[in-house]
Amino acid sequence: MRKLLPLALLLILASCSSHKVDTIVHNAVIYTVDSSFSVSEAMAVKDGLIVAVGKNDEILSKYSSIESIDAKGATVYPGLIDAHAHFVGYGSSLFQVDLFGTTSWEEAVERVKAFAAKHPDLPWIQGRGWDQNKWPGKVYPTNEILNQLFPDKPVVLKRVDGHASIANQKAMDLAGIKAGQTVVGGAIEVKDGKLTGVLIDNGDDKVYDQMPAPTKEVYTQWLEAAQKNCFEQGLTTITDCGLSYQDVDAIDALQKAGKLDMRLFVMLSDNDENLKMYLKKGPYKTDKLFVKGFKVYADGALGSRGACLLQPYMDKAGWSGFLLRNKSHYDSLAKVLAATDFQMCTHAIGDSANREILNVYNKYLKGKNDKRWRIEHAQIINQNDFNLFGSASIIPSVQPTHATSDMYWAGERLGTERLKGGYAYKQLLQQNGWLPLGTDFPVEDISPFKTFLAAVVRKDAKGFPANGFQMENALTREETIRGMTIWAAKASFLEKEVGSLESGKKADFIFLDKDLMKVAEADILNTKVSATYLGGKRVH
Numbered sequence: 114m115r116k117l118l119p120l121a122l123l124l125i126l127a128s129c130s131s132h133k134v135d136t137i138v139h140n141a142v143i144y145t146v147d148s149s150f151s152v153s154e155a156m157a158v159k160d161g162l163i164v165a166v167g168k169n170d171e172i173l174s175k176y177s178s179i180e181s182i183d184a185k186g187a188t189v190y191p192g193l194i195d196a197h198a199h200f201v202g203y204g205s206s207l208f209q210v211d212l213f214g215t216t217s218w219e220e221a222v223e224r225v226k227a228f229a230a231k232h233p234d235l236p237w238i239q240g241r242g243w244d245q246n247k248w249p250g251k252v253y254p255t256n257e258i259l260n261q262l263f264p265d266k267p268v269v270l271k272r273v274d275g276h277a278s279i280a281n282q283k284a285m286d287l288a289g290i291k292a293g294q295t296v297v298g299g300a301i302e303v304k305d306g307k308l309t310g311v312l313i314d315n316g317d318d319k320v321y322d323q324m325p326a327p328t329k330e331v332y333t334q335w336l337e338a339a340q341k342n343c344f345e346q347g348l349t350t351i352t353d354c355g356l357s358y359q360d361v362d363a364i365d366a367l368q369k370a371g372k373l374d375m376r377l378f379v380m381l382s383d384n385d386e387n388l389k390m391y392l393k394k395g396p397y398k399t400d401k402l403f404v405k406g407f408k409v410y411a412d413g414a415l416g417s418r419g420a421c422l423l424q425p426y427m428d429k430a431g432w433s434g435f436l437l438r439n440k441s442h443y444d445s446l447a448k449v450l451a452a453t454d455f456q457m458c459t460h461a462i463g464d465s466a467n468r469e470i471l472n473v474y475n476k477y478l479k480g481k482n483d484k485r486w487r488i489e490h491a492q493i494i495n496q497n498d499f500n501l502f503g504s505a506s507i508i509p510s511v512q513p514t515h516a517t518s519d520m521y522w523a524g525e526r527l528g529t530e531r532l533k534g535g536y537a538y539k540q541l542l543q544q545n546g547w548l549p550l551g552t553d554f555p556v557e558d559i560s561p562f563k564t565f566l567a568a569v570v571r572k573d574a575k576g577f578p579a580n581g582f583q584m585e586n587a588l589t590r591e592e593t594i595r596g597m598t599i600w601a602a603k604a605s606f607l608e609k610e611v612g613s614l615e616s617g618k619k620a621d622f623i624f625l626d627k628d629l630m631k632v633a634e635a636d637i638l639n640t641k642v643s644a645t646y647l648g649g650k651r652v653h
Contacts, residue, residue, distance in 0.1 A: 131177045134159040136620075136649055139169050141184030142628065146191050146598045146613040150591055158620040161648035165616055187643065188628040190594070191614050192349025192621030193561045194601035197489055197510050197551030200343075200353040200377060201360055202275075204335030205327075206555045207342075210240030212270060213555075216247060218254040225270070226262065237324055238263065240270040241555065243279075246416055246522045253302065256281050256310025269320050274556050276414035278317040279310045288319035298410075298437030300419075314413040314437055332363060333372060340375045344653035346559055347623040347642040350376040350602070350611055352551065354458070354489060355408040357382060358390045361397070368401050374647055376621075378605040380406035380458050383446065396454055405606060406456035408489070409446065410437045412466035415492065415519060415526055420463035423495060427528045434463055443473050451477040451484075458487040458510070464495045464534065471501035478505040487604060490515065490553075493527065493535045503544035508604050510549050511538055513567035513588075514557040520573075520582045532583075538568065539586040548588075549604035550596035561597055565629060566637045568593040574638060590630050620649035 139155035145166055155172035157164040165172060210228040215221040221243050229238055245253050259268050259281035267284035271277075280288075285308060292303050299315030301308065312320065327335070343351060356364075356379050367373035381387040381404065388407070391397070396405040412434060413419020418426055421434040443459070450457045457474070461467045467488065474486055482505065491502075491509035502509055516536035524532050542548040552564055566572060568588045571581035581587060588596065602612030611619050624643040627636060645653035 132157075132164070132175060134164055134176050134178045136180045136182065137172060137176055137178040138182045138184055138189065138622075139173060141187055141189045141624075143189040143614060144191075144594065144630065145615060146595060147615050150595075153614075156614060158649040161620055161650070163614060163616055163618050163620050166614055184624065188625045189614070190347075190623055190625060190629070191598045191612055192623055192645065192647065193347045193597050194350040194352075194607075194612060195343075195348055195551045195554070195561070196352050196549035196596075196601035196604050197354055197512055198351050198554045198559075199275075199355070199556070200339055200351045200375070201335065201356060201364075203342075203555040203559065204337075204339035206241045207338045208331075208335065210238065210270065211242060212240045213242030213273065215243055218243075218245075218248060221254075221270070222258055222262070225259070225268065229263070229266075236266075237284075238266060238268040239324075240268075241275075242273050243270060244273040244416065251522070253277075253309065253311045254279055255304065256308075259310065267320075267323070269317070271317075272414075272417060274414040274416050276419050277311060277313045277417040278320065280312060280317065280320050281310060282308070284320050284323070285310070287323045290319060297439070298435060313417055314419050314435075329363075333367060336364070336367060336373055336375075340373060341653075342559060343375060344645045344647075345642060346561055347625070347645055347653075348559075348561065349621040349623075349645065349647050350378065350607065352378045352380070352601070352605055354380045354460075355382045356380070357384075358387050361402070361404055365399065365402055368399065374401070374650075374652055376401045376611065376647070377403070378406075378607065379404045380408035380456075383407050383409040388449075391455070392449070392453065403605065403607065405454070406458045406487070407446075407450060409443065409457060409459040411443065411459050411461040411470050412436055412463050415462055415523060418526070420493065421466040421469075422463045422493070422527075423465045423468070424531070426526050428525045433465065436466060436469065440469060443470060444476070447473045447477045456485055456487060458489055460489045462490055462492045464493045464498070464531070467491060467494050468498050468501075471498055471505075471507065474507050475501055475505045478507070480505060482506050485604065485606065491541060493531070494537060494541075496534050499534075499537075499540055499544060502541065506545060508545065508549065509541040510551065510604055511536075511541065512551045512553040512557060513538065513564050513593075514552060514573075516571065516582060517567040517573040518557060520578070536583065537586045538588055542588065542592065547600045547603060548592070548596050549601040550593065551601070560638075562638050562640050564597060565590075565593055566634075568596070570634050570637075572634075576635075594629060620646060622646050 134157040136158040143153040156166040157176040268281040300313040302311035412421035487508040599612035602608040627640040
C-alpha cells in the first residue's frame, strides 16, 4: 500500500499541473495549412483560440478539457474562406425566384408565375439566375409575356452574373426608362424601336433604385439563411464584394447582438456616399467584421458581352464591350486610395479592362509593395500583361468555377488564341506565388468543393470535359487548399487570425468525411462537412 501511494500522488499532481482548455480534438488528420503544410493529430482550444497543435500524446498529456472530441481518424481542415462572394446578395436571392439552371425562357417564366402565386403580397417580383447561353439560340429574351402576365406589378429578373436584367414594362415605367435612352457603362436594348426589357450593366440601375428597402426583420432573415448555408459548406469567413455603409452598420449590429456569427471581410461599393463615410475614419474592424476595401467595377461580364476587350467579340462583329466608368475615374480613385490603408479591389473581366486597371495600379503602387490591391476575376488577360500583376504585387482574386461554367461558349466569344489567356490560374499564381480563390456566389454555386474540382481537374459537375479544360492552368491540391484558406485570408489581411490551424489563431475548423488531399476525383463532389466550428463553437 505504501508503494502505491507515491504513484497515486504523482498522478494527482500530474492532473493538477495539466493546462485546462475548453476543447481537445484528437485522433484526427489535421491539415494545419501552415508554411510547411504540416499534418498533425490533435489540438487544444481555449477561449475561441487554438492553444496548441501536435501529436496525440503530446496534447493529451499536457492539456485537460471540458470537451474531448475523438475524431476517429477524420480529416480536419481550417474553416474555408471564400475570397470573393456576395453574402448579402446571396441571402436576398434565397427569397427571390430561383432561375438558376433554367433551360429556356419559357421555363423561367413558369418559375416566375409559380413564385408570384405563392407570394401575392410582394410589391415587386425579383428573380436571379437566368443565362441565355444555356437556352436554345443563345439570344436574349424579350419581356412581352411578362407584360401580359404582370401588367400592374413590377418584375425584374437578374442574369446569373448580375450584369444584365430583364424587366417588365411596369418596372421600366416606374424607373422612367424610355426607348432611345443611353447610359454610360450600360445599354438599354431596343428592337424595332421598342424596349425589349433587357438592361445591361448600368442600364438597370434606375429599376433597382425604385425598390423599397427591406425591413430589419426581412434583412435579418436573409443573413441568417445565408449563414446557415455557408456553415453547412464549411465556410467560416466570407469576403462580401460591394456593400453600402448601411449594410455594414446593419451587419455590425446583428453581430454585436449575437444574431450573426459569420466572419465577414467587406469591400464597400465605389460610390460617393461610401467614400465620404469611410475615407475620413479609415478601415473598421471588430472580432468578426473587417471593412478595408473598396469594390470598383471596370467592365461587365463576358456572358452578357459587357466585358471590355482589346479586339471585337468573335460572335458580334465590331463590338468590344465597354468600361463602366470614364477612364479618369479609375485613375483619380487610385490616387486617393493609394494615400490610405484601403485596398482597391477592381472587377475586371476583359483583356482591355484588365490592362487599363493594371496600368493604373502600377502607376500608383510604384513597384513591389504590401498594399494588396486586387483584381477581382482577372478573367481574360493578354499574354503581354501577366507581368503587370507581379511588378506591383497586385493580387488576382479568381473563381475557378467561372472557367467551368464559361468554357462551353467562351471560345465563341474570344476565339482560340485569345482564350489561352483566359482563366489562367497557374500563370496568375506564378506572379506573386499565392492566389486567393472564391466562388462569386450567388453568381456560381456556393459549394467550395466545386471550386476544388474546377481548380484541380478543370471539370464541371458533369465531369466535362473528359480531359479537363486548359489543364496547363490547373492548380495542385495543396495550392487549391491554400487558395481556399490561408491565401484567401492573406488577400484580406487576415492571415494572422484565420486561414490555418496554428497556435494563437481563431479556432475555425471543419471536419470532412473525405480527405481532399487524397479523395478520388469522382468523389470530390460527394465530400460532406460533418461539423463546422467557429471560434471553438460548433455552428454546424
